[in-house]
Amino acid sequence: METINEFSIDEIEITKNVEKLFKELFPICRSITGNGVRKSLKILNHVTEFTVKEIPSKTQCYDWIIPDEWNITDAYIEDEEGKRIIDFQKNNLHVMNYSIPIDKWMSYEELKKHLHTLQNLPDAIPYRTTYYKRDWGFCLAFNDFCKLDKQKKYHAVINSSLELGSLTYGEYNIMGNSGKEFIFSSYCCHPSLANDNMSGMILWIILLKILKSLKLKHSYRFALVPETIGAIAYLAKNEEMMSKVDGGFVLTCVGGPSKFSYKETFLENCFIDKIVDESFKESNVDYIRYPFDINGSDESHFSAPYFRIPIGTICKDKYYEFDYYHTSLDNLNFIKSKSIVDTLKIYLKIISKLEKIEIIKNKDNFKIKKAKNKTLTSLNPFCEPMLSKRNLYPSTGGQIAQKAVNFSKNHHSREYEVDENNRHSGLMIDALSWLMFYADGINTIEDISKRSGLKKELLYKATKILVDHKLVLINE
Structure with a gap:
């Protein structure tokens, strides 16, 4: 086996493999469970083998x-x-993900209640979900919506099933002997969205294949999970091992045409952040640096108060930041195989630097501590609590405002934002999430206000909601 310092990649061969995976993976209707995920993992398993596991429904x-x-x-x-x-057969984004079966004739007015569009991106089909509420819906371009005849009746048909089954995920552990371990995670639940996040799945499997061929000092854990629920389930199933992981990355949105970006870990300037900066500079690559934000992918779960794993994210057209995010325009015309290969090279440089690390500052310093006065302590420190079952989060998912829709937000708030007093508003949900993330017995509301940029008045209102729902304690 070669060491990573000696390793060079065959860019032409990797590019061919990437473009083959584009064609195979893009048409598949994936979700947080189901045969679409299994089919996708089977395709990736042909690139290099990894373990596929199932967690039963109701677990x-x-x-x-x-x-x-x-x-x-x-x-x-x-x-x-x-x-x-x-027609779902023409684009699987046409159906709201997790829609219940329906076979019904209805008026235009009744049908309209179940249609989702983007008026400010009129040629795009939006991506919407209803994972945790039994509902149904269709998504279509606003221009097509405008063509509907208001006097006609329409026949809505969804041939779907919701029944006991399981959640499927992939994993592989490369064992080193240093006692240090890093995780590379990606998510496999999005349907035909090319940059978010088919590109991350492809980078994940190619990076895994390369690292399996190397002689490595540290251990590297690879997890390919459905976003949010999959990461939380993975943490629950691997709690002891994950509590010892030293750092890692979420591989997502790496296929876009724009410049590189990096979202910092929650520690902002830890060894992961420094290595990423060094790797970009040595590669003579300019990049945008984004501060840590609880909105995003699974980094906030891996970095939850109990685990506190510093997780970074390198992107080519970061989620929220490109116009076509969560729409049908995030397609094969938008992404580039070269972007994925270029990101791969950055990650290999990062791993080569990780391999040279001898001392890592103990991340236990940032876990839940004995509570100080006036701080908050989470009563659910292992992951983000499920806000929707407490009626603190909307039942329809995917409703992040595309960049093209609104450029005026300081935070990447959702389309359903009303005001900070509304518990379903984007700002209030941000406040609840920031508080839960930093409710570690160390941070006060004033500290969290500085970290999040949210007003203290809003955070106090959100704290009361969390206390009422027995999600946090105020340490007096």
Whole structure:
């Protein structure tokens, strides 16, 4: 086996493999459970082997429960002449992910309640989900929505199933002998969205294949999970081992055409952040540096108060920051195989630097401590609590405002933002999430205000909600 310092990659061969995976993975309708995930993991397993595991529906994972498994075969809306005006077979984003079965004729006014569009991005089909509420819906371009005849009746059909099954994920552990361990995670739950996050899945499997061929000093844990519920379930199933992980990365949004960016770990200037900066500089690559934010992918779960794993994220067109995020325009015309290869090279440089590390500052210094006065302590320190079951989060997911929709937000607030007093507003949900993340017995509301940029008045209101729901304690 070669050491990583001696290793060079065959860019031409890797590019061919990336483009082959583009074609194989993009059409698949993935979700947080179901056959789409299994089919995708089977394709990736042909690149290099990893273990596929299942967690049964109804399994308790900290504050969350694995939902029933969802599968879909067809869906459409047809008019009175039998013409399909929305067709799942043409684009799987047309159906709100996790929609229940439906077969019903209805008026335009009734149908309209179940349609999702983006008026400010009128040619794009939005991506929407209803994971934890039994509901149904269709998504379509606003321009097509405007063509619907308000006087006609429409036939809505969704051939789907929601029943006991399991959540599927992939993992592989490369064992070193140094006692240090790092995690590379990605998510496999998005349907036909190319940058977010088919690109991350492809980078994940190629990086795994390369590292398996090397002689490595440290251990490297690879996890490919459905976003949020999969990461939380993975932490619950591997709690002891994950509590010892020293750092890592979420591989996501690495296929876009724009410049590199890096989202810092929650520690902001730890060894992970420094190594990333060194790697970009040595590669003569300019990049945008974003501060840590609790909104994003699974880094906030891995960095929850109990685990406090510093997780970084390198992107090429970061989530929230590109116009086509969570829409049908995030397609194969948007991403580039070269972007994935270029990101791979940065990660290999980072890993080569990780291999040289001898001393890592003990991340236990940042875990929950004996509470100080006026601080907050989480009563659910292992992961983000499930806010939707407490009616603190909307039941329809995916509703992040695309960059093209609104450039005026300081935070990447969701489309359903109303005001800070509304518990479903983007600002209030941000406040709840920031408080839960930093409720470690160390930080006060004033500290959290400085870290998050949110007003203390808003955080005090959010704290009362969390206390009422028995999610945090105020240490007097």
